[in-house]
Amino acid sequence: MKKTTSGKKTAAGRPAPAEGAPVGGAARARTAGDSPRGESRTALVRRARRINRELAEVYPYAHPELDFDSPFQLLVATVLSAQTTDLRVNQTTPALFARYPTPEDLAAADPEEVEDILRPCGFFRAKTRSVIGLSKALAEEFGGEVPGRLEDLVKLPGVGRKTAFVVLGNAFGRPGITVDTHFQRLVRRWRWTDETDPDKIEAAVGALFPKSDWTDLSHHVIWHGRRICHARKPACGACPIAPLCPAYGEGETDPEKAKKLLKYEKGGFPGQRLRPPQAYLDAGGKPAPPLGATG
Ligand code: SF4
Structure with missing residues (x-):
């Protein structure tokens, strides 16, 4: 592992780069x-x-910290991750996907049952509406499959560009920048960049790196x-x-x-x-x- 700092300080009191x-x-x-x-x-x-x-x-093993086995599971888990931790989502989704393994199953779910499962994730009523709504859209408009195009993903209920890029990048291998609060x-x-709008940040940072x-x-x-x-x-x-x-x-x-x-x-x-x-x-x-x- 390459060391990044030598422990010495620059004149300005900042860490000096590693020797070599x-x-x-x-x-x-x-x-x-x-x-x-x-x-x-x-x-x-x-x-x-x-x-x-x-x-x-x-961080050679940096990866999405949400657990998933399919694009559908990643899409749902990413929607659930708003305003909570990935750990909390990972503790919640096994029960959800065991009960409702496909978009068709979740689309036909009793909302109250889903709310009970999602309660630990916070905002569980809104999140229940989103995951049932996006499951209905997947079942009715995309043959039960998660689409691999940005323009289709962002039309799904509760799915914005951030969620879409997480899914495209990690379930479809398509390059995308995820502008979350940390980013x-x-x-x-x-x-x-000095931009504050997520879409502008995405464009500004994207221009600094190869796709x-x-x-x-x-x-x-x-x-x-x-x-x-x-x-x-x-x-x-x-x-x-x-x-x-x-x-x-x-x-x-x-x-x-x-x-x-x-x-x-x-x-x-x-x-x-x-x-x-x-x-x-x-x-x-x-x-x-x-x-x-x-x-
Ligand atoms: S990246 Fe963050 S933690 Fe590291 S020096 Fe800059 S402000 Fe401090």
Whole structure:
């Protein structure tokens, strides 16, 4: 595992890049980080792509944290994940899909029964309406299959572009950028864009990366937002991309205090902390399965 910081500080008190890091790139990145408003387009693209490469090393197993076995299950789970944790959704969907395995089954469900199952996810009445409504649309208009086109997906009840891109990227292998709350916060901290509208953020960030990077980029950013770069207390002192980040210092910079802010794997089991980066590799240097993964 490549180290990202050397433990030394720059003159500005920011973490210096690891020894062996490309000197020119690091220098440009530090300069860009210190005064990103004057950063050229080329420097921004380089810094953005370097952040993504660093995050890919820290989170080689970044993937959607919702459990699913089919596009239909991913679509429903993504709709249910609004305003709650993926962990909560993963605890709820097994009962839902055991009782209603297909869109036709869910379309014909008694709403009160579905509400009882979905209650732990919050907003269970609205979510029940959405999943029954989208199941009806799938059954009646798409032969019981989830369509693989953005324009069809966003017509389904309760399905916006964010949900559609999650499904396209992870169930159909079509590149997409998922602009959730973590993504919005982090790309603004990194000054990749000043946009606030999700569609404009999606377009601005998409222009910095090749399309083939979009889906994995979304996972890396969201994982980083969940584990290290939190909304209230980002753990800057334990952050592998601190040398590239214009917002370094917005959170705790003391390494020991920052380590205590790291959040859990797989949505949050109390007592379970983020693994150190090298723990993502097995003894042979190959990526190890994420904590909580089975099989
Ligand atoms: S944790 Fe701090 S240094 Fe790391 S990305 Fe977030 S704001 Fe930047």
